[in-house]
Amino acid sequence: MSLSLKTPSAATLSAIKAIVFVLCLLPAANLALGWRADALGANPIETITRASGEWTLRLLLITLAVTPLRRLTGLHWLLRLRRMLGLFAFAYAAAHFAIYLWLDQFFDWRAIALDILDRPFITVGFAAFVLLIPLAATSNSLAIRRLGGRRWQSLHRSVYGIAILAVVHFWWLVKADVLEPAIYALILAGLLGVRAWWRELERRRQLSVPPPAKHLQRPVIRIVPK
Amino acid sequence: MLIHRPADVLPSEITPRSLFERRREFLARSGAGLIAGAALWHGLPADARAAAKLQTTPSPLSTTEPLTEHKAVTTYNNFYEFGTDKSDPARNAGRMAVRPWTVAVEGLVGKPRRFDIDNLLKLAPLEERIYRMRCVEGWSMVIPWVGFPLAALLKEVEPLGSAKYVEFLTHYDPEIMMRRPVLDWPYGEGLRLDEALHPLTILAVGLYGEVLPNQNGAPVRLVVPWKYGFKSAKSIVTIRLTEQQPATAWNKAAPQEYGFYSNVNPEVSHPRWSQATERRIGELRKRPTLMFNGYAEQVAGLYQGMDLKKFY
Numbered sequence: 001m002s003l004s005l006k007t008p009s010a011a012t013l014s015a016i017k018a019i020v021f022v023l024c025l026l027p028a029a030n031l032a033l034g035w036r037a038d039a040l041g042a043n044p045i046e047t048i049t050r051a052s053g054e055w056t057l058r059l060l061l062i063t064l065a066v067t068p069l070r071r072l073t074g075l076h077w078l079l080r081l082r083r084m085l086g087l088f089a090f091a092y093a094a095a096h097f098a099i100y101l102w103l104d105q106f107f108d109w110r111a112i113a114l115d116i117l118d119r120p121f122i123t124v125g126f127a128a129f130v131l132l133i134p135l136a137a138t139s140n141s142l143a144i145r146r147l148g149g150r151r152w153q154s155l156h157r158s159v160y161g162i163a164i165l166a167v168v169h170f171w172w173l174v175k176a177d178v179l180e181p182a183i184y185a186l187i188l189a190g191l192l193g194v195r196a197w198w199r200e201l202e203r204r205r206q207l208s209v210p211p212p213a214k215h216l217q218r219p220v221i222r223i224v225p226k
Numbered sequence: 227m228l229i230h231r232p233a234d235v236l237p238s239e240i241t242p243r244s245l246f247e248r249r250r251e252f253l254a255r256s257g258a259g260l261i262a263g264a265a266l267w268h269g270l271p272a273d274a275r276a277a278a279k280l281q282t283t284p285s286p287l288s289t290t291e292p293l294t295e296h297k298a299v300t301t302y303n304n305f306y307e308f309g310t311d312k313s314d315p316a317r318n319a320g321r322m323a324v325r326p327w328t329v330a331v332e333g334l335v336g337k338p339r340r341f342d343i344d345n346l347l348k349l350a351p352l353e354e355r356i357y358r359m360r361c362v363e364g365w366s367m368v369i370p371w372v373g374f375p376l377a378a379l380l381k382e383v384e385p386l387g388s389a390k391y392v393e394f395l396t397h398y399d400p401e402i403m404m405r406r407p408v409l410d411w412p413y414g415e416g417l418r419l420d421e422a423l424h425p426l427t428i429l430a431v432g433l434y435g436e437v438l439p440n441q442n443g444a445p446v447r448l449v450v451p452w453k454y455g456f457k458s459a460k461s462i463v464t465i466r467l468t469e470q471q472p473a474t475a476w477n478k479a480a481p482q483e484y485g486f487y488s489n490v491n492p493e494v495s496h497p498r499w500s501q502a503t504e505r506r507i508g509e510l511r512k513r514p515t516l517m518f519n520g521y522a523e524q525v526a527g528l529y530q531g532m533d534l535k536k537f538y
Contacts, residue, residue: 042295119497176480
């Protein structure tokens, strides 16, 4: 097993993946055990609703941190963890939604429809969840091949907007103390801001570099319109 | 000349350096000890906690519904001065000293007075009032309060004819409470005078037959069972009778969400929660919310002719 952090061997990478997988399961296991032991406080349904929502948000932000981290550290294998992290974010979102439908509303469809229509924080939360579904459904190699890299990538860029909706969902839920949602908003702003900044740098670079001679041109993904 | 001046501190009194350097650990441990002690305390059968027992008489105004567990009532609290998570007050409210404590009753009254808390406790016979408590967030409890009608206190100070409202102010000490202006401290609440004089409105000084725990608003709090919980101000230091409707903390924070009246009303939705149903703490499924929290028979008359959608 290679111990090089820069270019881990296949075996090391598998081990890292297994560890991340288990780490992502820990919050869920913790809640499940807490539920069984009746150790989730006076309002356990509120506790698991809240916790599953927060872990969705955290995992979304961690997923969004992969690209900047990879670029800053040069650890390109981090990209290999992104799909799993994104799918875990979706799994926690699905659990959050299921808890709401089942334990909170007990499938009272009328009340659920009214909630989605009348309560802005539920409207945006619901929208964020629905928009995550196509991303989760195309988080596999087959979908990437079918869609083609370019189209797959533009579809998956919608995660930026989804993360914003998720933070707004939390912000609007809070009654008065917005400190916690503000922290998430700040982190998200950093993660999106660094992308915007790098994109701007790339745009400037492309504008300043004279186009190569015709015979040297390779297909490049241009972000500056021709 | 050398003046021999005795050292200010005896060598025997100096904390050994090794211990001094572990002072945080000591604090953390004693904190953990306190929590363990509290856990033990709550684990004891009710009669073993007799130290703080209060003498009470039952009240015909009590509900016969099953009580919410003592542990839930004392660990699931909204008392933002001690933190916005519902488990924060039980952890932090112990910092508040509830003796000495005075309650000033002032404003439009014939006999303004400052009540020492121990005199306040003797103002009227203590009753057990088992009330439903409905939080604006959509959960509810059944709590055996100990207290006496607010009317008994108001009678003592002789409200003037011009008094129309009663304002309540909560103790605020930035040294031990939240400093961030999450709400406009000190927490203020208010009632119309006829609401304040209603026999259901009480000043509570205890629950479950014992002195009120700090996180529940010790040493004295308001309980108005037909209104959302936030109307029932905790740890009261000032009661002021006014002619103008007093500003209230949540109304100032979000006027479109929290009105002055804030009567429990399943037909008037809060922008963020349907108020049609509620979850009784300890139960899994929601139950329908009752008009005026089930006290319509006693209080509906107070609001005759008022549009409760407008005066929410």
